[in-house]
Amino acid sequence: MTEPVLDISGLTKSFGALVVSDSIDLSLRPGEIHAVIGPNGAGKTTLIAQICGALAPDAGTIRLRGQDVTALPTRARARLGLARTFQISALAMEDTVLQNALLGALGATGNPWRLFRPVLSDRDLRQTAEAALDRVGLLEKAAMRTADLSHGERRQLEVAVALTLRPAAFVMDEPMAGLGAEGGQKMTALLDTLRHEAPILLVEHDMDAVFALADRISVLVYGKIIASGPPDAIRADAAVREAYLGDEG
Amino acid sequence: MSREGYVNAALVAALIGVPLWAHLAGEPFTITLATRAVIFALAAVGLNLALGLGGMVSFGHAVFFGLGGYAMGILAHHAQNFLPLYDGLFLIEGTKSMPVIWLVAITVSALAALLIGLLSLRTSGVYFIMITLAFGQMFYYFTISWSAYGGEDGLSIWVRNGFPGLNTLDPIQFYALCFTLLCAALWLTHRIARSPFGLMLNATRQVPHRVETVGLDGQRAKLVVFVISGAITGLAGALFADLNRFVSPTMFSWHMSGEIMIFVILGGVARLFGPVAGAVLFVAMEHVLGDLSDYWHIYLGALLLGIVLFARGGVVGLLAGRAKSHD
Incomplete structure (x- = not known):
């Protein structure tokens, strides 16, 4: 198996008594789209914030291309090849x-x-x-x-x-957010071609897009990864259905 | 040429034409007024770099204006009284040479801006305004109590400082000097705004987290531009002191900081010629309305209110329409 581009292990973060990241292990291999899904408040945004350096974890390590970047600020991680997109467009209007x-x-x-x-x-x-x-x-x-x-x-x-x-890895925070059906399809097609440039860690709510794109899916619930695997396995997973997918039918 | 281009050209034409006419017509007072406007404009061009491009609402630019003024005052005071500035291991004497004074004014204000910037750029918004204001007040009260250099009464310089090859006592020649420096500062601002550094700064003002995520150091960009901004306002301070042949703590007062900010807002924040238009308008109002009433600031206040409420682009924005993104 090839060395993962992004390798997260034991990532833990809590705000007071609230554990938002509970020893999370995640990896991103070359050429893949790894989707992270989970209900609102599952801790997806704080996970991204830690991966990209906006928030310091209490424990755990983040490796980018084999290098420990856990203590590095956002811009150093960007220079090492981590490209983030924002849920709410962050553009100079x-x-x-x-x-x-x-x-x-x-x-x-x-x-x-x-x-x-x-x-x-x-x-x-x-x-x-x-x-x-x-x-x-x-x-x-x-x-x-x-x-x-x-x-x-x-x-x-x-x-x-x-x-x-020209990143080594993309971290995308809900790129489909607010897009209509047509826009969503366009974005899905675009992301599909991007994985060959660099793998994508995709945090997304749009299940159609996730199941169309992802090579692997990890399910985050209350700060914990409760399941991780290929889309078919996730769809069949009883715990996932109960915690999350079941809600949507 | 864009509409803003015509507005700018008209301003430059007026700043060349009016003093020339005044010179030929033998109206030295008009030249002095124009010089005052041009020096204020230079101070405001400095602030506009921090405020317009960097988004830093500095309420303490009088620090740099005052430092420039006192750099001139102290150097010239020592020179005219034949007192050495420092007589220890080596000898430093005062000077009556403008280029040297300018260099000292720029260096001192740049250093002060670096120090103030390092401390105050940790904050933003209201706190940034308050910290810069506090620095201004510190310098103000320090100079009031600094009796070696006149304290509250300030320092009078008997003869205007010299510039090689020019007779600076001739109003039009001193004006030409100030106007040239203003043009140089405008050119610098124009170049910076279009440079990669300007692009970074522009984005830092709008979306700081974006700038960090593409691997750039927006905070440092703000510090660098704050230093350049302070240096330009410092140079204006040295010229202002030379115009009046007098420096006093009022150059450090928060009224001064406010006035520099008014020039920028009146003329148009982030517009290249905004500070120039603002300063010219201010000096014109001060002169015309000041003759009518001691309370002419009431009219200034009303105008400022109108601009802030209805014409965010200031006078330049009003005349030239919405700002065009640089291309």
């Missing part, structure tokens, strides 16, 4: 679509301290940004103000910014 993509490209170069040369005259940055926009189908809207994009297009731009980082 006053800027153009291209500028948002350029920001990611700039992060990937690690050299933003040039104060005088116009950013748009840097051909490498532009190419990276435009390639990513092209990939998600937003190249024609590159010059638009981000605030003028539709909700679905902003979700696509979120993914494009992550793409510009």
Whole structure:
């Protein structure tokens, strides 16, 4: 078996008496989409926050490409190849679509301290940004103000910014959030092609998308992974049905 | 050219044309007013970098304005009284040379901005405003009690400092000097806004967590721009002191910080020429309305209220429409 790109073991975090992450073990192997599902309040968002460095765990380790990143801040993890997308689009709304993509490209170069040369005259940055926009189908809207994009297009731009980082792993927090049926299908098709670039840890509520995309699914309930395995096994798992899927019929 | 381009060009034309006319018509007082406006504009261009681009509402930019002023005051005071500034292991003398004074003013204000920035950028919002205000008050009361340099009465400098090749006592020549420096600061701001650094800063103001997740250090970007911002306002302070041939603790007062902020808001936050438009308008109102009534600030207040409520882009925004994203 190949070495996992992202390897989480024994991750534990509690707020007072509330255990939000209860010795979580998770891994992400090359080429796969690993979905994390669970009911509201299961601790999915705090899990992502710990993986990406916004929140420090009480115990456990997070390894990225074999390197222990548990103590590293968000931006160091990003530089090591972790690309996160946000549940609520985190984009510079006053800027153009291209500028948002350029920001990611700039992060990937690690050299933003040039104060005088116009950013748009840097051909490498532009190419990276435009390639990513092209990939998600937003190249024609590159010059638009981000605030003028539709909700679905902003979700696509979120993914494009992550793409510009040329990451080793994606961590996506509900990329389908708020998308209609058509938008959801487009996003599903996009993510399906992305796994070959880098594996995706996908936290998602949309079960159609999860079962269409995931190679493995882990089910998080009250901070604990109660089941983990291929989609068919998860669908058949009695505990999962009771805790979660059963609710939705 | 965009509409904002025409507005900016009109401003530049006025800032060249009016003083020239005043010079030919023998109206030195008008030139002095224009010089005052240009120096205020320079101070506000500095603040606009922190406020407009970096999103840092600094209520303490008078610190840098005052430091620039006292850099001039102290150096010139020692030079005119033939007192060494430091006479120990080596000798440092005062100076009446503008380039040296400017360099000292820029360096001192940049260092102060670094220190204040390091401490206050841990906070944001109201706390940031309060901390920067507190620093301003510290400097204000310190200079009031600093009797070696005039305390509350300040320092008078008898003759304006010199610049190689120019007669700075001639109003139009001193004006040209100040105007050139303003243009240089505007050019710098323009370049920074379009640079990779500017892109990072712009995004940090809007979505700081995004900037971190692409691996960039937004906090450090804010600190760097705060230092540049302080240095520019410091340079303006040195020029202001030279214009008046006088420095006093009022340069450090929170009224001064407020006025610099008013220039920016009046003209248009984050607009390249916003601070220029704001400062010109302020000085014009101060002069015209100040003649009518001692309480002319009432009109200023009403105008400011109108701008904040109905024209967030300030005067420049009002004339030029919505800001265009740089392309």
